[in-house]
Amino acid sequence: MGAYLVRRLLLMAVTLVGMSILIFALLRMVPGNIADILMDASGNDDPKEKARIVHDLGLDRPVTEQYWQWIDGLAHGDLGYAFVSERPAIEEIAPRIPISGKLAGLAIVFAILLGVPLGVVSAVRQNTGLDYGLRVLSLSGLSFPSFWLGLLVLMASVQWFGTIPIYDADAHGFFAQVKMLALPAIVVGFRSSALIMRLTRSSMLEVLRQDYVRTARSKGASNASVNYDHALRNALLPVITVIGIEAAFLVGGLIVTETVFNIPGVARFLVEAIRWRDYPIVQNLTMLIAVVVVTMNFLVDMAYMVLDPRIKFG
Structure with a gap:
């Protein structure tokens, strides 16, 4: 177990190093930089002024030097300065992380609470009217774009309540923030819930056909015991994988x-x-998303051992 954790952590570190190189390189390959955008916006075509901006921002230094400066700053907790606001990047990014984190967390909680139980019900009641209705609902969730659904929710809110849900930075307390973020969380989590529902259904159907389930039924086990104690626990393994992927996806x-x-x-x-080519902000935010994705994959692997003790990592 210890050797596996060491290998896994080393793989995570290598992955993040590769991601940092890819992020840095792709960002520099995009045509134009902030100096070009500022010069175009002001209508100034003075090459000396553009060269001064490029020099002040350090964009005229070798690319390798810029990369090592960024990585060294990350290692010491220094994310650099934002090009647009000229403030430390950490001061621009830090206040926004909890907002997106709460929204993504609420969305994935909604997706799990809706997707897993409905997937189980759909599997247990296979080929009934309820099953067909739930399958149509899940297909709708996968088909509706989130921006279209969000606009529908806003228009319906205006039509029925005469107002729209507005983000309030002064909302304090758990319930006040849940109330404020509930609608956007439902909108963004609807697709994830549909995916989880379909995967739970298919995984449950596969497990319910296994020999040990039939054996449990033949010994007189109740339907609830068979469906939840025997089948659901084993059916959750692929569902946990999708939940982890969806949780990481929702952040970005x-x-x-x-x-x-x-x-x-x-x-x-x-x-x-990205629109302003604010390299420090884009690099650090994209790296943050990469860290979240890698961490979620690691947590999913650890969850496997909790759900199924037969799984051993050597």
Whole structure:
């Protein structure tokens, strides 16, 4: 077990190093930089002024030097300075992380609470009217784009209640924040719940056909005991994988939802930073998303051992 953890952590470190190189290289391959954007916006075509901006921002230094400066700063907790606001990047990023984190957390909780039970019900009641209805619901969730669903929710809110859900930075307390973020979380989590529902259903159907389930039924075990104690525990393994992937995806996939509901989170800020070629912000935010994805994959692997003690990592 210890050797596996060491190998796994080393693999995570190598993956993050590779991601940092890829992020840095791809960002520099995009045509134009912030100096070009500023010069175009001001209508100034003075090459000396552009060269001064490039020099002040350190963009004229060798690419390898820029990369090592960024990595060295990350190692010491220094994320550099944002090009646009000229403030420390950590001060721009840190307040937005909890906002996106709460929204993604609520969305994945909604997806699990809706997707897993409905998937189980759909499997247990296979080929009934309820099963067909739930399958149509799950297909709808996979088909509806989140931005379209978000706009529908906003228009329905205006039509029925005469108002729209507005993000309030002054909302304090657990229930106040849940109430504020509930609608956008449902919108963004609906697709994930549909995916979890379909996977839970298919995994449950596969497990319910296994010999040990039939043996449990032949020994007189109740339907609830067979469905939940025997079948669901083993059916959850692939579902846990999808939940981990969806949780990691939601952190970086909130762009449209945060824009539609005017939520000042990480994803929306990332789009703005890309538009301005704000390299420190884009690099650090993308690296943050990579860390979340790698960490979630690691936690999923650890969850396997908890759910199924037969799994051993050597």
